[in-house]
């Protein structure tokens with residue numbers, strides 16, 4: 488499969504998690520949209536783009552289990568997160584409950600909001616290793632108080648690469664009238680997703696990571712009953728513009744001034760690419776390889792595990808704690824000496840390496856990582 492991607496053949500690429508990787512044919516479709524725009528810019532931007540956006544939203548909606556008109560495209564999950572956070576209108580003293588495994592940029596966005604609004608962000612500590620979904624949910628729920636108005640939680644965490652049982656949490660939150668915002672940046676294309684079944688109030692995700700769409704394609708889903716509360720981050724023409732979508736939610740948020748929407752329009756091509764290439768079957772091998780590699784690393788290092796080595800907690804990536812001191816130096820040595828691209832970072836005073844496997848990786852790539860780690864550690 489590596490030939491189908493634009494990735495350099497000289498690099499063992501084990502970091503799909505950061506920015507994804509785009510297949511050649513999907514990238515060609517992206518360029519096709521850019522050329523279409525430049526052929527007749529006025530016709531495209533003033534009229535055609537809305538029809539194409541509708542097709543793209545519907546295709547994505549079908550893939551993630553929601554109506555296409557309940558989501559709009561944004562360039563990245565940070566934009567989606569900031570849009571929601573700045574629409575909340577919470578009162579001083581209200582609490583936002585989250586975990587200590589969340590993505591740093593969004594934590595900063597929450598902190599900025601809390602300072603401005605007099606609300607409190609509670610980063611509930613998740614004891615490691617996690618064990619069962621029930622224990623996780625019970626422990627997380629201990630953080631809920633009478634002041635909790637919002638729950639913000641990742642479905643797949645960034646530093647620790649864990650799959651959190653967010654379905655149960657969304658259900659409980661609905662019973663208590665607590666708003667749920669799920670960060671699914673790593674979900675579409677990595678683990679099955681049905682937003683309607685999960686029933687969060689808000690779901691944010693990237694299409695350029697595991698769905699392999701071009702960079703700058705992400706989305707914000709909002710449950711119908713909450714859509715009128717969402718204020719656009721960039722106020723533009725809204726209902727005075729050319730968007731024929733009809734719903735105020737789309738009118739206010741979809742058009743944000745002139746910009747290149749080609750990455751959004753390419754999302755159906757990315758979905759089609761995965762379906763045509765039997766993604767579900769191919770990625771079973773990747774998930775096995777993730778767990779086998781952890782077992783293999785266990786033979787050489789005494790690992791402090793973050794979770795049981797099961798499909799319940801791990802998808803196509805895993806984070807392992809390493810006995811090293813300088814993450815930047817270690818990461819460059821992996822690249823310089825072994826041509827391996829993989830993130831190595833400090834998290835909670837410990838050093839972690841987060842490896843990912845996708846369809847373009849082979850068993851040899853996994854063995855090469857283990858060999859390199861043995862040599863360098």
Ligand SMILES: Cc1ncc(COP(=O)(O)O)c(C=O)c1O
Nearest residue numbers: 563564565590641644645670672
């Ligand atoms: C869990 C999670 N949420 C949000 C983001 C934000 O993505 P971006 O920086 O592209 O907005 C990331 C990025 O990797 C992430 O891992």
